[in-house]
Amino acid sequence: MTATDNSTVRDADALRADMVRALHDQDAITSEPVAAAFAVVPRHRFAPEAPLDLAYDLHSTVPVKKDENGLNLSVMSAAHLQAVMLEQADIKPGMKVLEIGSGGYNAALIQELVGNDGVVTTVDIDRDVVDRARRCLDDAGYGQVKTVLADAEAGVPDDAPYDRIIVTAAAWDIPPSWIKELTGNGRLVVPLTVRGTTRSIAFDRDGEGLISRSYRLARFVPMQGEGAAKERKALLRDGVVVQTDDERVPLNTKALNQALDTPRREFWSGAAYDLPDELELYLTLHLSSAARLHASKEIVDSGFVETSALLGVPALVSEDSIAYRTRRENEDTGGFESGVVAHGPQAEALADEYLKLLRRWAENHRCRGAATIRFLPGPAPSTLPENSVLKRHGIVAVSWH
Known part of the structure; x- marks a missing residue:
């Protein structure tokens, strides 16, 4: 083995040990068997084209x-x-x-x-x-x-x-x-x-x-x-996309784009903003006409769309209007308050539905792991259970406690 090979092995071993410690610290690893597996398997050997620091980065994927x-x-x-x-x-x-x-x-x-x-x-x-x-x-x-x-x-x-x-x-x-x-x-x-x-x-x-x-x-x-999923996407303008896999949700590209040109209206819930991943799941299952709004960094930096849309935010859409979640600093609600940005002629009605859900979640379900998710295979029943989504092979039904 050459000196370069020896150096690479030492560097990889050190990076792997650092990775295991960091995964422990972030509670991704919580058991000794999983820790032992990560400590011994040479991750870089499965990413030979990638730099060592990329291969052992906790949150990076390797193409x-x-x-x-x-x-x-x-x-x-x-x-x-x-x-x-x-x-x-x-x-x-x-x-x-x-x-x-x-x-x-x-x-x-x-x-x-x-x-x-x-x-x-x-x-x-x-x-x-x-x-x-x-x-x-x-x-x-x-x-x-x-x-x-x-x-x-x-x-x-x-x-x-x-x-x-x-x-x-x-x-x-x-x-x-x-x-x-x-x-x-x-x-x-x-x-x-x-x-x-x-x-x-x-x-x-x-x-x-x-x-x-x-x-x-x-x-x-x-x-x-x-x-493979069959999603519908509507490019409203460069850097702004609305998508959904629900055929019942209207995606009128021209009308929704026109809605974005109407004055921005903000509505505030008075409810705490916290645990965004849990809130997102709750909103996604409860909004009557749910889609996801995505915006590019350039669009967000311009102030045209809120930061929440960078990775996708649950949106409520109608034929000609759209509403989505935002937040603002508010010490009275524990640091941040949840709210809604809405555009279009139905802005107030959409915001009202959205605000009710934000308040209900904050009052009754603001904790981690509050959802129970069931998959019920087979033909869909004549009436879908509340908070359920129809799939090809069955339904996903979600309840909150």
Whole structure:
């Protein structure tokens, strides 16, 4: 081994140790088995093209494959998110685990968790991604991990049933095969997208369906193949987009763009602004005509749209008006107060609905983990339960306590 090789190994070991400590400090790692897995698997060996500091950065993804427009088709997920999901999965030695979405590194972590008596299968729809994962796994000494080329919408039956299924791409729906291929006490950890917002949800079997045990904010590249989402997007103007996966929501591009040119109106709730990820989930499920408003940094910096839209904010839209959440400093509400910005002829009516939800959440549900999420497979009932969303393979029903 050359001096340069020795230096690289020392640098990688030091960065990996720092990463594990930081993941502990941020409560992404909460158990010794997950800590031990992160401490031993050489993350940089699964990102050979990336600088060491990028490979070991807690919150950075590493591109694996891009499309012709330069958009990511596959990435190695951020270490922080991988740790959170592995803690959600609660993997034990000897388990059989299916990973949907291959990068190699996460599968190696899972192999460390299941040990020599466990079985790990990782599947991806893209031949290039599977081949790359295979090379990296072999190079890092994880030849026992099985790699499979397939569209996971149809399942991976060869080693089923699985004690755990972990999905590492944003899924719009939960196909029957994933539930069918779980053991009776199995767990599915999936970044599930509901009305444009995604949460990593740890689901346990609940009869024929699933019930959540935990959920965390997550962002992933979207699922490809048969399970891909079909979202509608309206480019209102350069740097301002409204999108939704709900066919009932009107997206009149011309009218909504005209609404943005009407005077901005602000309405204030008198309610505390806190825990934005929990509030976002609540709003997304309760707004009568929910979409997501996205704005570029240039648009936000100009003051035309609020900062909340940088990563997407729940919006309430009608044919010709739009309302979305904002905040302002207010010591009387604990630091910040939630409010609404609205545009268009229906601004006041939309703001009134939005404000009622902001107040109700602050009064009754302002805590972490207040939602219980169920997936009920099969044909939709004649009347959907309250706070539920229809999917292709069933419904997602959410309740708050």
